[in-house]
């Protein structure tokens with residue numbers, strides 16, 4: 006078996022160390038050394054750039070967390086435990102045994118269906134539902150698992166739709182998370198259907214079929230807002246939520262002369278930049294003066310706007326869309342009191358609403374979300390949980406409905422724990438990323454703040470912004486200071502929430 010040897014003194018403490026000639030990271034605590042796989046199971050990025058604190062290793066890219074002693078994955082995204090390799094330390098020398106067929110990570114062990122007669126129904130095949138299904142099987146749950154969602158596609162990586170998929174670099178098959186074979190190996194039944202009604206112990210599908218459950222997870226995600234405006238049904242007006250929509254949009258972009266995206270949120274900003282990079286003539290039409298202002302603040306929003314303008318994206322700010330012109334196909338967006346914006350391809354990026362509108366029997370909030378308890382159960386509905394984009398759930402930063410991938414996966418894992426048991430591990434600190442001109446990463450949750458403390462300038466190079474309320478850091482944003490944000494994450498996890506500014 007191949008070995009590597011090196012001096013213990015060459016391994017620094019407190020940071021992952023990757024020897025130049027070996028695909029492994031070494032984590033040293035005094036005289037003890039752990040050797041783990043060097044690539045993150047999420048997108049395969051290098052964990053040598055990770056941060057370690059209190060026995061946890063965090064990937065700085067999208068904040069997957071691992072037990073630094075065992076390699077066990079403790080927090081999403083991605084799904085796999087880091088391989089752990091045998092290490093001996095003697096006379097100040099460290100020897101690591103690396104099998105020839107070593108892999109950096111592997112899916113956690115799982116079982117399948119057994120004699121347990123309990124039935125878990127998952128309404129959805131997205132981020133929250135997939136995480137829940139996998140975790141259930143990994144924690145030994147042997148009951149029935151039915152994953153019901155429209156279509157037959159297995160769960161896929163939706164975050165790629167506005168990035169590699171829209172860029173034409175990845176197709177539907179590249180986005181699949183657990184394929185049909187993987188679902189079958191775990192006895193997870195992928196059923197084509199749409200949940201239309203929830204009653205005690207059973208769901209009814211839109212086609213009238215019923216499925217009994219002992220536990221039900223409702224995770225239907227969001228649906229893009231389509232305003233009821235004149236001309237909305239003209240050809241050439243697209244939304245971007247599913248793989249089918251991304252493929253249609255990507256194809257249309259190839260032939261479009263002028264593209265306009267309506268909305269200055271994350272999907273609008275990512276979509277605009279991806280299409281501009283493809284050579285499209287791109288305009289963003291938005292109600293606000295500065296994109297992402299409400300979530301990230303004016304200064305960061307302005308910096309992002311400038312980066313988009315540098316890439317050739319034009320903005321029509323402070324605009325109210327009145328309707329769409331065109332003869333069969335869209336030719337322009339009509340604005341209240343402003344000149345029309347010519348476009349033969351329009352993307353509605355005006356936000357999403359919870360896809361709960363057509364599901365009877367759920368206690369809906371005004372925005373279509375469902376208020377849930379700490380374990381994501383719905384008060385008053387026995388055995389029913391809501392997770393992901395639809396859940397108005399407690400977080401260490403106050404209750405919130407958060408529409409982001411890692412949070413949905415945390416929810417799925419939490420529901421699985423509630424059903425099948427298992428350890429809670431690190432506190433669920435919300436996190437999201439967005440791929441714009443730079444990779445922006447955001448930690449925590451702040452709906453408002455007293456001040457934003459900047460370390461570095463967002464207009465000019467790497468920076469870390471901290472959103473402070475009542476002297477506490479409620480959230481932080483970075484571009485280019487990933488290790489600092491990851492370290493803050495582990496501080497927040499240790500504090501189970503905000504930390505002093």
Ligand SMILES: Cc1cc2nc3c(=O)[nH]c(=O)nc-3n(C[C@H](O)[C@H](O)[C@H](O)COP(=O)(O)OP(=O)(O)OC[C@H]3O[C@@H](n4cnc5c(N)ncnc54)[C@H](O)[C@@H]3O)c2cc1C
Nearest residue numbers: 129130131132133154164200225226393394408409410413
């Ligand atoms: C283009 C795009 C880019 C994104 N980029 C990022 C990013 O960079 N970073 C980030 O953090 N987040 C990103 N997100 C957000 C992230 O994808 C969502 O927050 C996450 O997918 C929510 O997970 P979910 O399980 O709630 O819903 P989803 O993943 O949307 O899954 C919902 C599932 O429910 C099914 N369904 C719908 N209605 C029903 C019904 N009635 N019955 C049964 N099934 C139903 C759907 O078909 C789907 O399978 C992006 C989203 C989009 C659309």
Ligand code: FES
Nearest residue numbers: 045047048064067
């Ligand atoms: S590559 Fe590690 S979390 Fe995404």
